[in-house]
Amino acid sequence: MLPVLVVHGGAGTIQKELAEMYSEGVRVAVRAGFAILQEGGSAMDAVVEAVTLLENNPVYNAGCGSVLNEHGNVEMDALVMDGRTLANGAVSAVRRIANAAQLARLVMEKTRHVCLTGEGASKFARAMGVPEVPEESLITDRYRKRWEENLAPGANPVESQTGPKGTVGAVAVDSEGNVACATSTGGIQNKMEGRVGDSACVGSGGYADNRVGAVSPTGDGEAIMTVTLSRLILFHMEQGKSAQEASDEALAYMWEKAQGLGGVVVVDPRGGWAARFNDTQMVWAAAQGQQLHYGLYRGEDFIQPLQDPDSASTQDHHQH
Numbered sequence: 001m002l003p004v005l006v007v008h009g010g011a012g013t014i015q016k017e018l019a020e021m022y023s024e025g026v027r028v029a030v031r032a033g034f035a036i037l038q039e040g041g042s043a044m045d046a047v048v049e050a051v052t053l054l055e056n057n058p059v060y061n062a063g064c065g066s067v068l069n070e071h072g073n074v075e076m077d078a079l080v081m082d083g084r085t086l087a088n089g090a091v092s093a094v095r096r097i098a099n100a101a102q103l104a105r106l107v108m109e110k111t112r113h114v115c116l117t118g119e120g121a122s123k124f125a126r127a128m129g130v131p132e133v134p135e136e137s138l139i140t141d142r143y144r145k146r147w148e149e150n151l152a153p154g155a156n157p158v159e160s161q162t163g164p165k166g167t168v169g170a171v172a173v174d175s176e177g178n179v180a181c182a183t184s185t186g187g188i189q190n191k192m193e194g195r196v197g198d199s200a201c202v203g204s205g206g207y208a209d210n211r212v213g214a215v216s217p218t219g220d221g222e223a224i225m226t227v228t229l230s231r232l233i234l235f236h237m238e239q240g241k242s243a244q245e246a247s248d249e250a251l252a253y254m255w256e257k258a259q260g261l262g263g264v265v266v267v268d269p270r271g272g273w274a275a276r277f278n279d280t281q282m283v284w285a286a287a288q289g290q291q292l293h294y295g296l297y298r299g300e301d302f303i304q305p306l307q308d309p310d311s312a313s314t315q316d317h318h319q320h
């Protein structure tokens with residue numbers, strides 16, 4: 001049933017105290033993006049709106065709330081892709097802007113390139129009138145502290161590159177059957193300056209093609225890139241697998257070949273969808289028809305009516 005929107009706020013191990021905040025944020029974002037689809041808006045508008053809200057929410061590792069690189073700076077990656085035309089745009093290692101996915105969309109719409117990086121991406125943002133924000137406005141106390149802990153004698157900065165991976169992403173099918181994806185992230189804690197992650201690389205950190213579907217992943221970027229996870233999932237769907245089967249097969253392959261953990265949200269053009277992960281947790285939410293689905297641990301699929309956010313949720317172990 002069309003339209004559909006599915007979002008994620010990252011995979012990994014989410015501290016118990018923060019779980020409700022993580023879950024609430026993806027539900028708010030999915031409602032806002034889905035409202036656009038219900039009014040006849042495009043899949044592209046819906047995914048960018050959902051991701052923008054998640055970037056602005058300091059809970060997630062994207063926009064405000066991004067993790068810090070080895071020098072204590074925020075460098076963000078993002079991409080968008082439109083399944084109608086295969087048009088896509090990305091930015092990598094971009095600094096001092098609030099909404100990297102919107103800048104990725106401008107790369108798609110206003111340049112002949114698919115990815116701009118670092119200082120070039122910042123110059124392009126300025127030329128497009130995107131306001132520069134102070135780096136401090138993107139940094140939360142939580143990540144500032146984590147970064148400082150890594151400077152302590154005896155700390156192992158490489159070890160702390162693992163941990164919660166709160167990248168954000170969204171996939172949608174609009175009422176005309178067009179699919180789109182958007183992904184945005186601060187990357188991984190203590191990454192080397194200039195490190196480009198999957199979230200800036202089309203085919204890895206996202207893909208959308210009206211003939212097959214759309215994917216947005218989260219997780220170990222190097223492993224995601226090694227298996228080109230998003231395109232791999234769509235390849236399995238082209239071979240006749242459902243969104244769920246294709247996701248599980250590709251995630252298992254990523255583990256086998258690259259010891260990669262992560263998760264994905266996926267849609268197909270008929271309105272089938274999946275939120276799957278091989279890490280301990282992934283925070284996700286989906287909207288379709290009158291229902292909002294959401295979950296955090298494996299096997300969870302809580303359902304609420306979209307109309308009434310306060311009504312009691314029911315748990316249903318049907319897996320998507």
Ligand SMILES: NC(=O)C[C@H](N)C(=O)O
Nearest residue numbers: 165167187197218219221
């Ligand atoms: N948080 C994440 O999902 C990390 C992201 N995939 C990256 O490697 O940059």
